C-alpha cells in the first residue's frame with residue numbers, strides 16, 4: 589500500500605490516455621527517454637490491478653504478468669544462476685504458482701532461471717517452441733518440465749506455442765501467440781532467436797508486446813500480424829538486429845523496455861537501437877532494476893522501477909558503457925569481435941584491444957556476431 593501511495597504521489601509517467609486494445613495505436617510520443625522518478629519495491633498490486641514486471645536478471649530476459657484475478661504468466665527466467673532470486677521476487681509479488689510458464693526460446697539467458705521456478709512452484713502449463721536444441725541448460729529445463737506439477741497435483745501440461753494460440757486469463761485480458769508459425773524458420777543467423785515465442789497481451793487500458801529475441805527474419809514474419817502495442821519488450825536485449833524503423837512504426841510503442849545486463853560482452857543495447865527509440869520512453873533493466881507496470885481500474889498505465897536511473901549517463905548511446913572488456917579485432921577487415929565469438933579471425937590477423945571503445949578509437953567496427961545470445 590505504501591508503494592502504491594508513493595507511486596501515486598511521485599509518478600510523473602502515468603500514461604494518461606493509453607488506449608484500449610480495440611482503439612487506434614498510440615500516436616505522438618514524449619521525447620524523453622528513461623526517466624522514472626519513483627523507486628519502487630516489489631509487492632502485491634492492489635486488487636483488480638494488472639501488473640507486469642520486467643525483472644532485472646542481468647544479461648537475459650524475464651517478465652511476469654499478474655492478472656487482476658491472480659492468474660500468472662511467467663515469460664522467460666534469465667540465466668540459471670538467477671533462478672533463486674527470481675523465485676524470491678515472484679514471492680515478494682505475492683505469486684505462489686505460475687499458470688502459464690513461457691520459454692520464448694531455448695537460449696540459457698531465457699530458460700535457465702525457469703528451472704528453479706519449475707522446481708519450487710506449481711506450474712500449470714509450459715509453453716515452448718519445441719524446436720530441437722542441444723544444450724545442457726535446455727536438457728535440464730526439459731527434465732524440470734517433466735517433473736513439474738500443476739497446482740492440482742497433476743503433471744504440468746507441455747504445449748508447443750504456435751501463432752493463433754489464444755487464452756483469456758481474466759475477463760478483461762487476452763494473450764495471443766503471434767509467432768512462431770509452421771514451418772519454423774531455418775537457416776537464419778540464429779534459428780532459436782528467430783523462432784522465439786512472440787506474445788501480445790491485450791488488457792483494458794493497454795497492450796504489451798513480448799518479442800523474445802527475434803531478429804530480422806522473425807520480425808519479417810510478423811508482417812501480417814497486428815503488432816500495435818503501448819509497451820514493447822525490445823527484442824534481443826536491444827541488439828541492432830532485433831529492432832528496425834519499420835517495425836517500430838508498426839508497433840508504435842509509447843514505452844520500450846530493454847532487458848539487458850550492465851557492461852555485457854555483446855554491447856547490448858546497440859546504439860542504433862537506442863537511436864531508433866529516441867522518441868520513446870525507454871526503460872532498461874541495467875539502469876532501472878526491476879520495471880513495474882500497472883494497469884488499475886482507471887486503465888492508466890503506471891510505471892515504477894526499483895532503481896532510479898543514473899542521470900549522468902548518455903541516454904542516447906548505451907554503447908560506450910556497455911562495451912567493456914577485451915575484444916578481438918581483425919586487422920584486415922577492421923572489425924572487432926567478442927572474445928568468444930564463433931567467427932573469430934585467423935590467429936595471424938587478430939589484434940587485441942582492452943575494450944570495444946579502444947577498438948573503435950582505432951577505427952574498428954563491431955561485428956554482428958557479438959550478438960549471439
Ligand SMILES: [Zn+2]
Pocket residue numbers: 648649695697698801824825961
Ligand atoms: Zn537472449
Ligand SMILES: [Zn+2]
Pocket residue numbers: 693695780781801960961
Ligand atoms: Zn536468444
